Amino acid sequence: xxxDSVLRNGLQAAVGVDAIVFALAAIGLNVHFGYAGLLNFGQxxxxxxxxxxxxxxxxYLGLPLGVALLLGLAxxxxxxxxxxxxxxxxxxxxxxxxxxxxxxxxxxxxxxxxFRDVSGGSDGLSGFAGSYFALNPFPPxxxxxxxxxxxxxxxxxxxxxxxxxxxxxxxxFLWMRSPWGRVLKAIREDEDAVRSxxxxxxxYKMQALIIGGVIGCLAGFVYSLSRSSVQPDNYGxxxxxxxxxxxxxxxxxxxxGPVLGAMIFWLVISLTDxxxxxxxxxxxxxxxxxxxxxxGQVRFMLVGLALMLLMIYRPQGIFGDRRELMLDxx
Amino acid sequence: MPRTLRxxxxxxxxxxxxxxxxxxxxxxxxxxxxxxxxxxTSGGEVLNVRLRGEDRAPVEGVTVIVTSxxxxxxxxxxxxxxxxxxxxxxPGPYTVEVDVTTLPxxxxxxxxxxxxxxxxxxxxxxxxxxxxxxxxxxxxxRTSSGWSTIPQxxxxxxxxxxxxxxxxxxxxxxxxxxxxxxxxxxxFVTVGAVLTYVFNNLLELPFIVAGLLAIALxxxxxWANDAGLWKPLRRRGAGLIAMMxxxxxxxxxxxxxxxxxxxxxxxxxxxxxxxxxxxxxPVSLKPADAIGMGIAVVVLILAGLALLYTRIGKATRAVADxxxxxxxxxxxxxxxxxxxxxxxxxxxxxxGVLLGINQGVSWNLGQVLLLLIFAAVTLGGLGTAFGxxxxxxxxxxxxxxxxxxxxxxxxxxxxxxxxxxxxxxVVLIIILLFRPQGILGRRVRVG
Numbered sequence: 001x002x003x004d005s006v007l008r009n010g011l012q013a014a015v016g017v018d019a020i021v022f023a024l025a026a027i028g029l030n031v032h033f034g035y036a037g038l039l040n041f042g043q044x045x046x047x048x049x050x051x052x053x054x055x056x057x058x059x060y061l062g063l064p065l066g067v068a069l070l071l072g073l074a075x076x077x078x079x080x081x082x083x084x085x086x087x088x089x090x091x092x093x094x095x096x097x098x099x100x101x102x103x104x105x106x107x108x109x110x111x112x113x114x115f116r117d118v119s120g121g122s123d124g125l126s127g128f129a130g131s132y133f134a135l136n137p138f139p140p141x142x143x144x145x146x147x148x149x150x151x152x153x154x155x156x157x158x159x160x161x162x163x164x165x166x167x168x169x170x171x172x173f174l175w176m177r178s179p180w181g182r183v184l185k186a187i188r189e190d191e192d193a194v195r196s197x198x199x200x201x202x203x204y205k206m207q208a209l210i211i212g213g214v215i216g217c218l219a220g221f222v223y224s225l226s227r228s229s230v231q232p233d234n235y236g237x238x239x240x241x242x243x244x245x246x247x248x249x250x251x252x253x254x255x256x257g258p259v260l261g262a263m264i265f266w267l268v269i270s271l272t273d274x275x276x277x278x279x280x281x282x283x284x285x286x287x288x289x290x291x292x293x294x295x296g297q298v299r300f301m302l303v304g305l306a307l308m309l310l311m312i313y314r315p316q317g318i319f320g321d322r323r324e325l326m327l328d329x330x
Numbered sequence: 331m332p333r334t335l336r337x338x339x340x341x342x343x344x345x346x347x348x349x350x351x352x353x354x355x356x357x358x359x360x361x362x363x364x365x366x367x368x369x370x371t372s373g374g375e376v377l378n379v380r381l382r383g384e385d386r387a388p389v390e391g392v393t394v395i396v397t398s399x400x401x402x403x404x405x406x407x408x409x410x411x412x413x414x415x416x417x418x419x420x421p422g423p424y425t426v427e428v429d430v431t432t433l434p435x436x437x438x439x440x441x442x443x444x445x446x447x448x449x450x451x452x453x454x455x456x457x458x459x460x461x462x463x464x465x466x467x468x469x470x471x472r473t474s475s476g477w478s479t480i481p482q483x484x485x486x487x488x489x490x491x492x493x494x495x496x497x498x499x500x501x502x503x504x505x506x507x508x509x510x511x512x513x514x515x516x517x518f519v520t521v522g523a524v525l526t527y528v529f530n531n532l533l534e535l536p537f538i539v540a541g542l543l544a545i546a547l548x549x550x551x552x553w554a555n556d557a558g559l560w561k562p563l564r565r566r567g568a569g570l571i572a573m574m575x576x577x578x579x580x581x582x583x584x585x586x587x588x589x590x591x592x593x594x595x596x597x598x599x600x601x602x603x604x605x606x607x608x609x610x611x612p613v614s615l616k617p618a619d620a621i622g623m624g625i626a627v628v629v630l631i632l633a634g635l636a637l638l639y640t641r642i643g644k645a646t647r648a649v650a651d652x653x654x655x656x657x658x659x660x661x662x663x664x665x666x667x668x669x670x671x672x673x674x675x676x677x678x679x680x681x682g683v684l685l686g687i688n689q690g691v692s693w694n695l696g697q698v699l700l701l702l703i704f705a706a707v708t709l710g711g712l713g714t715a716f717g718x719x720x721x722x723x724x725x726x727x728x729x730x731x732x733x734x735x736x737x738x739x740x741x742x743x744x745x746x747x748x749x750x751x752x753x754x755x756v757v758l759i760i761i762l763l764f765r766p767q768g769i770l771g772r773r774v775r776v777g
Contacts, residue, residue: 039571086763092571093511093712097704098762101755104701114746123448229423231450241578248575273453293376293594296421296453300586307579311572312563 006274008147013270014263015148017226020161021047021219022265025239026247026258027168028215033244034252035176036208037188039092042083042099043243045106046213048235049075050220052110052119055230058128060118065131069221076217080210088205100237111232122232129228157226164222165259168215173255175211184208185253238300245303248310251320260319269299375421376456377449381412381428383437383463388412393429397446398422407432421453428461437463456594481612483730489619491706491726492626495719496681497699498706499633500552500674502718505707506650507663507670509570510560514581515703516696517588518675522548522682524592527691530600537601541683545676552675555580556668581697589693596690622684629680630719633673637715642669650713702729702751705758711771720769725754 013019025043032040053072057063063071083102087095109115111122119125136156143155150158175181186194187201195201224230242265250261276295279285290298316322377396381389394414395405403424408414418424427446440463451457501515522544529540559580563573607614637643648656649666657663678696685695706725710717732753735744745753761768 090766098759101758105752105755108752112748294590297586297590304579304583308576311576
């Protein structure tokens with residue numbers, strides 16, 4: 001067993017692109033679910049719109065990267081409006097079903113062979129990140145220290161990604177301590193009370209849906225640019241539920257909850273993954289107990305179990321405050 | 331006789347241990363050679379490339395090369411089934427290239443739409459990449475066209491709708507009695523199909539016996555769901571949203587436990603998987619499908635009659651209407667909920683048994699169906715039993731009939747088969763816009 005590489009992989013995953021993507025997706029979900037109490041089960045759709053906004057904008061429409069970014073942002077706002085108008089006046093579980101359905105619709109359309117010219121079918125799109133990497137200010141070489149050493153591209157991705165996370169966290173912090181944020185939290189606690197005070201509940205919820213969706217769209221930017229490709233099947237329902245696990249792990253309705261949740265989540269996933277893979281490869285774990293394909297399935301079992309146990313025993317997550325989040329539907 | 335008895339006992343024992351931990355089932359599954367795709371024995375992931383010609387026949391003896399970032403990972407010739415299987419070291423992007431100089435002479439004039447082609451290997455599931463040779467690789471494929479296909483599509487849609495209805499009725503009654511939107515309901519469908527496969531193929535029981543055993547065990551699984559998870563949670567006074575998220579976690583866990591022990595390929599039952607269709611007027615139907623539809627109709631009618639006229643059925647409707655009042659008038663609410671979980675689980679299991687005949691048995695059979703079940707239940711009205719059935723039939727028929735290609739005034743209507751589920755989901759969203767309570771639901775003002 002090579003514990004050195006186990007530790008290296010784990011620490012790199014905790015600050016790497018995956019952690020950044022899920023931190024951003026979960027910050028968006030935190031605005032939806034943690035602060036506004038909106039049960040959005042389609043966060044993958046907002047991430048997909050961000051990723052494909054860039055992909056389709058650059059590859060199919062031939063736009064410069066900056067315009068394609070705006071296209072992605074506009075797409076996520078439109079999606080939030082489309083989802084919100086029919087469902088925000090209804091009970092919480094309707095929003096859940098509609099958002100999960102919308103996310104699957106977008107994924108199925110994106111991977112459809114009929115639209116292969118535009119979205120690249122099940123292979124997705126690639127080759128649109130050239131101008132992003134051309135902006136890399138770091139000359140070739142190794143950056144970082146100890147285990148956390150990256151090449152110039154990896155380091156560039158991480159700097160850009162964590163900057164976006166920092167901006168989003170700061171924005172959420174400022175919004176939530178403003179009067180607007182207090183109304184939002186009040187809506188989560190008791191919609192009718194807020195309505196009786198003369199606030200337009202629908203409008204507040206819609207604004208929250210848009211803000212969370214735009215932050216989710218940023219996750220799509222980081223995801224697609226860092227890999228310089230988009231693959232439709234990365235944006236399935238599993239993505240949304242991973243993001244929920246990240247959010248609930250760190251603590252919903254806490255500004256830093258999603259960030260810490262994402263780091264811990266990917267640290268644990270990477271540690272178990274590498275340990276099991278090494279165990280299988282070095283014949284420490286016999287192949288009739290576990291083979292290479294099954295290692296990947298253990299990851300999903302862990303996520304499912306974590307989601308259940310967190311929700312049953314510690315719904316406020318590691319850093320959350322139980323009083324903040326009673327999680328009770330009407 | 332003692333031999334069949336032993337097999338039966340073994341089957342029950344196997345099934346009883348299937349969900350918590352079953353090394354036994356895993357061992358049995360692995361001992362059976364997989365039909366086409368090889369299991370990975372090294373530490374990495376599996377990439378299966380399947381080559382087929384224009385006539386859909388497998389293409390043998392063609393060299394396929396897999397590279398990662400320009401570095402060659404391996405090259406293999408496709409076998410008699412047209413499959414070239416690779417063990418790749420880790421999940422990630424790979425490039426698959428077909429060496430066109432090794433193509434057999436009968437593929438003269440045919441080519442691939444993309445060669446080389448990029449693909450993504452995800453952790454945990456083998457990537458099956460289908461490469462089709464065609465003389466017009468960029469062209470569109472049409473499966474059916476014209477008005478004459480509508481009766482056939484209607485019947486296949488009706489069949490699919492009946493199966494959705496079997497699963498949707500349980501989901502709707504669970505929602506009605508407990509308020510829980512059960513995101514793990516699709517797992518009953520999967521468990522029903524997987525257990526039937528285990529009994530039918532691995533223990534070689536007749537299909538009917540295998541199916542009945544699977545249904546009984548799925549009902550028992552429903553009971554275990556309630557007794558082991560949901561009843562304690564209700565006792566703790568868990569919120570509905572919290573329970574919904576627990577059901578998502580449970581669904582993911584159950585799905586990947588099945589994948590872990592059962593594998594991620596699609597299997598066929600030993601019996602009835604291949605059958606010639608019988609012609610009824612314009613419609614061709616496999617006998618197994620016709621009988622399956624009959625069974626579904628009978629079960630749905632029986633369930634409806636039971637809800638209307640039996641004591642437990644009336645009690646169920648009373649609990650769905652007002653649990654507190656039902657409890658106050660002497661109804662044992664916990665018992666009613668237990669029965670609903672068992673019956674709901676068993677019916678979804680039956681849907682899985684029947685679905686497996688046509689679609690094959692795979693670990694994510696129920697996951698694919700879950701959103702359609704939701705669409706059906708929402709369309710009919712959340713929490714209403716008969717609404718769920720009507721909603722399911724509409725969703726099923728809509729899915730299949732919408733793929734008919736009809737020429738109307740020079741415009742071709744109809745959506746591609748690969749997008750047929752999208753139509754149903756779009757209808758779900760539109761219905762919520764205009765009639766959020768569903769077809770049979772009561773109007774409740776919220777906001």
